[in-house]
Amino acid sequence: MLLGVLLLTACQSDVLPDELEGSDKAVVGHTDSCYINLHIVNSRAAMTRATEAATAKENAVYDGILCIFEGENESTATLRSAVVIDQLINNPGNSSSVNITQRLAGTHTYDGHLYALALLNTTSTGFTINGNTLYHHGTSLTGKTIGQTQILQIDSVGSTDEHVGLFMSNAPQNGFIMPEITNGYLFDTEQAATAGSRLTINVERAAARVKVTNGSPTLSINLDGDPNRHPTVHRLTWALNNYNTQSYAIRYGSTSADNWATSITGAPISFDTTVPDVFDLYQQHSYKEGDYVYIAENTTDNATDQTEVIVEVQLKEGSFLLGDCYRYRFGNDDIFFTSAEKFIKYCKAGWKETFSQNSNYTLIKDKSADEVFKYYSFVINDVGSVAITITNESFTDEEKGNLRTLSSILSGLLTGYRDGKMYYKTKINHDTTHGVGVVRNNAYNLNVTNALGIGAPIP
Secondary structure, rough: OEEEEEEEEEEOOOOOOHHHHOOOOOOOOOOOEEEEEEEEEEEOOOOOEEEOOOHHHHHHHOOEEEEEOOOOOOOOOOOEEEEEOOOOEEOOOOOOOOEEEEEOOOEEEEOOOEEEEEEOOOOOOEEEEEOOEEOOOOEEEEOOEEEHOOOOOOOOEOOOOOOOOOOOOOOOOEEEOOOEOOOOOOOOHHHHHHHOOOOOEEEEEEEOOOOOEEEOEEOOEOOOOEEEOOOOEEEEEEEEEEEEOOOOOOOOOOOOOOOOOOOOOOOOOOOOOOOOOOOOHHHHOOOEOEEEEEEOOOOOOOOOOEEEEEEEEEEEOOOOOOEEEEEEEEEEEEEEEEOOHHHHHHHHHHHOOOHHHOHHHHHOOOOOHHOOOEEEEEEEOOOOEEEEEOOOOOOHHHHHHHHHHHHHHHHEEEEEEHHHEEEEEEOOOOEEEOOOOOOOOOEEEEEEOOOOOOOOOOO
């Protein structure tokens, strides 16, 4: 199997401004209410990969929370307060950034090293805010460090549905997560803040996007043993296996330099790939070519839990759909037959020279091929196994015993493909450096261009 895979990182174009880098930061001193001018950018420093622009729905922002941490440094700073970000609706998301003048309300003094964390599109995540207190599933996060906040598990990465949006949070940059609010970023009035310097917060989506497209391939499969006949794809659908729907609140265990992440612990949520009709009975579990799906990151090293794409192709020859097909494998023969009739024709042609030489058929070896294969039926079972029944009522009971043996042996050499459908699996590869894995804020595009071999009969 050869499946062409193009992996593109999503929305990675802006670099943090120089004033946010370095460690020589002044202590801020403002009491009670003050204002900050925010420039929230849902992108991050570009890697060495090509970039793919986000869609308007992926850029849409419907709500947000600004969290203020205070302490001597980022790692030891604790959550001091949180406020709902005003005026944050960025719908339909035509821009990858939004400017907000935000009031920081509270009953305390902002007088230490301050750091900013933005949580956007929190509807389906488990984050809520009451007053100036941030909660996660009802537990107050006041006094928590960024490390303790980072590993909180969000319930969902969100969706592009209206009033929900894809969850976004700070993108780790150059060894830090939260930009520091130095002198010059806090103001006593809204007017002064609007006219003053903006604090840039780079955010990224917790979701990764997966898409499969049909390159309209002619598959490298010979039909009925004819090297000049090859099938094409009539319809392509696909599904995901071993994918996460939950995620860390913030990309964990990574830096912008290596663009890697760590999956949440626990078993991934997956489709039931043992049921062959998952693509037929449960259409909500399968997608058409070109559809987008949003999932959480999965960078586990456990091969059995790595996220993979299952592609279903329904084959045709010319303008005719293939019906039930059969793969015959014996010795050096590996032939894909387009019908039971074509397989029986193959058996008849080889009866005298090949099949009848088997010692199991001593009593019928002198019968003609038409007599041996006079009546037959094929049944494809759920797992793709085939049950062949070959009968001829004019045979003696002993000869019928040879026919039953022939039926059993041929059944064991066949694999059945219902309605000309076959399945291919491929793991999602993040890049050539890290190999298999799914990382948030990236787009993984699989373009099916060919299949060098015969696929599986079931998902």
